[in-house]
Amino acid sequence: MNQNLTVQEAEDHYQELKARGSQLDLTRGKPSSEQLDLSLDLENLPIGNFIEDGIDTRNYGELLGLEKMRQLGSEILGCKKEMVIAGGNSSLTLMAQYISNLFFQGSGEGPWSMHERNSVLCPVPGYDRHFALCDEFSINMIPIPLTGNGPDIEKAKSIVSNDPSVKGIWCVPKHSNPTGETYSKESIEGLLEIASQRKGFRIFWDNAYAVHDFKESAPLPNIFSLAKEKEMLESIIAFASTSKITFAGSGVSFMAMSEPNLDNFIKHYASMVIGPDKVNQSRHIKFFKNIEGLKNHMLKHAEILRPKFQLVDKWLSKQNFGSWTKPTGGYFVTFKSEPGLAKEIISLAKKAGLKLTPAGATFPYGVDPQDEIIRLAPTACTIEELEQAMQIFNACVALASVKKAASS
Ligand SMILES: Cc1ncc(COP(=O)(O)O)c(C=O)c1O
Numbered sequence: 001m002n003q004n005l006t007v008q009e010a011e012d013h014y015q016e017l018k019a020r021g022s023q024l025d026l027t028r029g030k031p032s033s034e035q036l037d038l039s040l041d042l043e044n045l046p047i048g049n050f051i052e053d054g055i056d057t058r059n060y061g062e063l064l065g066l067e068k069m070r071q072l073g074s075e076i077l078g079c080k081k082e083m084v085i086a087g088g089n090s091s092l093t094l095m096a097q098y099i100s101n102l103f104f105q106g107s108g109e110g111p112w113s114m115h116e117r118n119s120v121l122c123p124v125p126g127y128d129r130h131f132a133l134c135d136e137f138s139i140n141m142i143p144i145p146l147t148g149n150g151p152d153i154e155k156a157k158s159i160v161s162n163d164p165s166v167k168g169i170w171c172v173p174k175h176s177n178p179t180g181e182t183y184s185k186e187s188i189e190g191l192l193e194i195a196s197q198r199k200g201f202r203i204f205w206d207n208a209y210a211v212h213d214f215k216e217s218a219p220l221p222n223i224f225s226l227a228k229e230k231e232m233l234e235s236i237i238a239f240a241s242t243s244k245i246t247f248a249g250s251g252v253s254f255m256a257m258s259e260p261n262l263d264n265f266i267k268h269y270a271s272m273v274i275g276p277d278k279v280n281q282s283r284h285i286k287f288f289k290n291i292e293g294l295k296n297h298m299l300k301h302a303e304i305l306r307p308k309f310q311l312v313d314k315w316l317s318k319q320n321f322g323s324w325t326k327p328t329g330g331y332f333v334t335f336k337s338e339p340g341l342a343k344e345i346i347s348l349a350k351k352a353g354l355k356l357t358p359a360g361a362t363f364p365y366g367v368d369p370q371d372e373i374i375r376l377a378p379t380a381c382t383i384e385e386l387e388q389a390m391q392i393f394n395a396c397v398a399l400a401s402v403k404k405a406a407s408s
Contacts, residue, residue, distance in 0.1 A: 007406050010399040014352065017392050022353035024389040029177065029331035030380040031248055031301075038300050039246040042287050050279065057278035063270060065252075069281040073254030075291040076210050077238050079224040083256045085269070087276050091208065091241040091253040092129055098204075098237055098255065099137055101268040107167065108200030112139075120204075121159065121169040123151040125334060125362030125373045127177045127206070130170045134364070140165065141364030146179055150187025153194070160194050160201075168202035169194075174220045175209035175330025178362055178375040185221040192227055195235035205238040211295060212244060213329040214302040214309065224256075233258040242284060244331065245294065245301075252276075252284050308378045308386055309333065315390035321401040334362075335374040335393075341400045342371045348396040354389050 050057045052066055064070060065086025074081040087094050103113045112118045119140040122131060126146075134141050142159055145152045151169070160166045169191065173183040195201040205223060227233045236258075242251035257265065288294040312333050316324050324335045337345055343359040350356070357375040360366040376393070378386050 005402050007402050010402045014395045014399045017395050018352040024385055025355040026376050026389050027355050027357050029377040031244055032380050034304050035301055042283050045283050045286050052282045057282045061275045063275055065276050066278055066281045068285045076240050077256045078222040079256045085255045087253040089250050091239040094253050094255040101265050107202055117165040118167055119165040121156055122364045125178055128361045131364045143364050148181050150183035153190030157194055170204045172206050175212055178332035178334045180325045180327025180330050182218050182220050188221055188223050188226055192230050192232045195232055201235055203236050205236055207240045209330040210240050211298050214305040215328040217328040234261055252281050311386050312378045315394055319394045321397050331379050333376040337372050339370045339372045342374050344400045345396045352392050354392045
């Protein structure tokens with residue numbers, strides 16, 4: 001697609017694609033059925049006698065999860081097993097439970113419920129459900145830009161030093177949702193420095209894509225080791241799950257924090273949870289055997305995902321508008337249009353039968369101040385659908401862009 005395209009040509013191409021009456025969807029970052037099929041053996045494993053390390057997995061109890069599952073979680077997250085809870089099917093639920101705990105117990109300066117205003121830093125573009133959770137708890141969200149290697153630390157420092165209500169930050173440190181970036185050592189050290197200057201500051205370390213490389217990827221420095229050196233372990237609350245490893249709706253979630261933090265949290269957690277689904281944890285243990293088994297399983301996911309991301313890049317490279325990320329793992333590509341065009345592109349796509357994540361969804365309060373960020377989630381659809389979806393996407397970008405150029 002060339003930049004000398006006239007509005008009429010762009011419009012004709014768009015109308016031609018629209019007339020196909022497609023029904024395509026690039027909204028949510030879900031695994032495809034082909035990926036879910038990789039874990040079918042979870043269903044076919046011999047059930048055995050339901051005893052795991054002497055525990056009858058069908059019964060109540062084992063609030064922290066099965067030991068072997070905690071071990072697996074500790075290897076995904078990079079910390080000691082004693083710091084890990086292996087929970088139910090969703091890490092988002094653990095995040096909500098931890099935040100709820102902050103409102104009851106706080107993180108050092110009394111319960112968050114006592115404070116008139118509680119703020120957290122939200123690197124943008126970010127994960128919409130983190131923002132929905134903050135909204136639900138009336139936590140004030142302060143956006144800060146991502147740099148490609150993590151949050152803008154100077155900006156974060158200046159906000160925190162001028163606003164005593166800031167008590168934490170959301171981070172998706174590896175293959176961030178949706179930019180795909182991985183935090184650098186400098187960036188992690190910057191976060192720990194900020195935490196060292198504000199009592200009770202919490203780094204919500206949502207490592208949802210810890211083992212989700214589909215190409216050679218930069219390693220994520222271990223925040224627990226860096227924090228231990230600086231005696232800052234208490235500031236980190238980490239999360240992960242097998243949602244995008246086995247079954248998205250029935251995997252196992254993990255949460256890790258310092259042992260004193262865990263002792264505090266467990267009181268609140270125990271009021272809400274009798275015990276996790278240990279039958280599911282046990283079959284996950286049998287399925288993977290150990291972290292090596294899990295990593296080998298992720299290589300199969302990578303084979304399925306790599307061509308999809310290559311396809312998205314191939315289509316975006318065919319046109320001359322905007323810029324986009326080139327992730328080596330995770331579930332998303334972020335497209336940046338010219339300022340002021342994201343809503344229009346998404347609306348044009350909808351009319352042509354392509355659903356895209358709403359404009360602004362990757363920002364706190366749903367507001368992208370530049371109206372330029374579009375999150376593309378290419379994992380769930382087939383290659384054929386993706387091919388059609390990207391053709392429509394390009395046509396929408398081209399039409400919106402040439403119209404803007406013509407009117408300025
Ligand atoms: C950054 C991030 N965290 C958490 C989740 C959800 O995890 P879970 O299924 O364990 O609740 C997602 C899913 O898209 C995600 O992208």
